[in-house]
Amino acid sequence: MSSGHSDHADDTATAPQLPQSAPMSETAHQSSIGAMPLVSTKEKDSTRKIEKQSLEYALRSGIAGGLAGCAAKTVVAPLDRVKILFQASNPQFAKYTGSWSGLAHAIRDINRHEGARGLYKGHSVTLLRIFPYAAIKFLAYEQIRAVLIPSSEHETPLRRLISGSLAGVTSVCFTYPLELMRVRMAFETSHSHRSGLLDIMRQIYHERAAPTPRSAAATESSTVAAVEGAASTVNKIAPRTGLINFYRGFAPTILGMLPYAGISFLTHDTVGDFFRHPSLAPYTLKRAVDGDIDPRKAELNKNRPLLNAPFELLAGALAGLASQTSSYPIEVIRRRMQVGGAVGDGHRLGIAETGRKIWLECGFRGFWVGLTIGYIKVVPMYAVAFFVYERVKGSLRIG
Incomplete structure (x- = not known):
C-alpha cells in the first residue's frame, strides 16, 4: 500500500512540467481585438456605393x-378636386371661379353635399396612378440624367431641362388612362350620377364620338370643304369607341408635360445648387449632428449633400x-x-378647337381659370414630393 502511494508521488514529482505562457494583460487583449479589421456585412452594405445605371x-x-x-398627392387631394372642377368648367362650380374666396366656398359646397369624403373623390384612382407615375418619372429622370450628364462638366440648364422633360413624357405614356379616370371621377358631383371606378371605365370605353358638325360657312369654301372632308374620312377610319377613349x-x-416636368426638375436642381453654395451651406445643409447621418454615408453623398428641411421644402x-x-x-x-365625353355631345375636340372654344367662352382669362388653386396646390405638393424623395433616397443609400 505504502509503495503504491510512493510510486504515485514519485510520478507526480518527476513528471515534466509544460511551459506556460504568461497571462495576457487586459490592455494587450483589447488592443489585439481592436487591431482586427472587424467590419460586419451590414456596415459594408451601408457604405457600398450603388452605381446609378444599375438595376438596384x-x-x-x-x-x-x-x-x-x-x-404629395394625399396632402393636396382636396385642392386638386376643386381645381379640376374649375378647370373643366363644371356648371355647378362656375360661379366660384375668379376669386380667392371661391376656393373656400367650393370646398364648403362639396363638404355640405358630399361630406368630407367628397373632397377625396377619385383619390383612390389618384394613388393607383401616382405611385407608378411618380416612380417612373423619378426613375427615368435619374437614368436619363446619368446619360446626358455623366459628369459635372456636362451639367448645363438645357441638359437638365431635357432630362426632366423626357422623364415626364415617359411616365405619362405608361399611366395616362389612370389619369383620365381620376379626372372623370373628380369631375362628377353629387347632383349628377355618382360612379365607381368600374362604372367610369365602362362609361369611357363605350363613349362614342359624335361626327364633326359641318358649318354652313364651310360649304361656301372649297378649301375648307376639302379639309373637313379629309377630317371626316379620318373620323370614319379612326375608332369612335373602345380603348382609344382612354x-x-x-x-x-x-x-404640357414637356415644360411642366422639365422646368420643375430644372428649377429644383438649380435652386438646390444655389442653396448648397459654400457661403450658404452652414445655414442650408442638413448636419450630421441630427444623429441620423453616418459620416461614412455622408462621404457617399459628398457631391450632393442633403439640404435641411426648410430649404428642401x-x-x-x-x-x-x-x-x-x-x-x-x-x-x-x-x-x-x-x-369631353362627360359633357356636351361627345364630340372629340382637338387642341386648337378646344383652345378656340375656351377663348370664345371666357377670353384670355379662360386659360388661367383655377390658377389660384393651382398655385396653392403646387407649393405643398412639390415641396412634399421633393422632400420625401430626397429623404427616402438617403434612407435607401442612393442619395
Missing part, C-alpha cells in the same frame, strides 16, 4: 419616387410654382378635352 439603383429610386408622389387629351398632356415649392406657370394654359385645354 433604378428600383430604389423608383420606390422613393412612388412614395414621394403618394405623400387617351382623350393625350396630345396636350404630352405637350422651399426648393420644391419654387419648382412647383415655375412649372405650373409655364404649362397652365395647356393644362386647362387638356382638362377640357378629358371631360
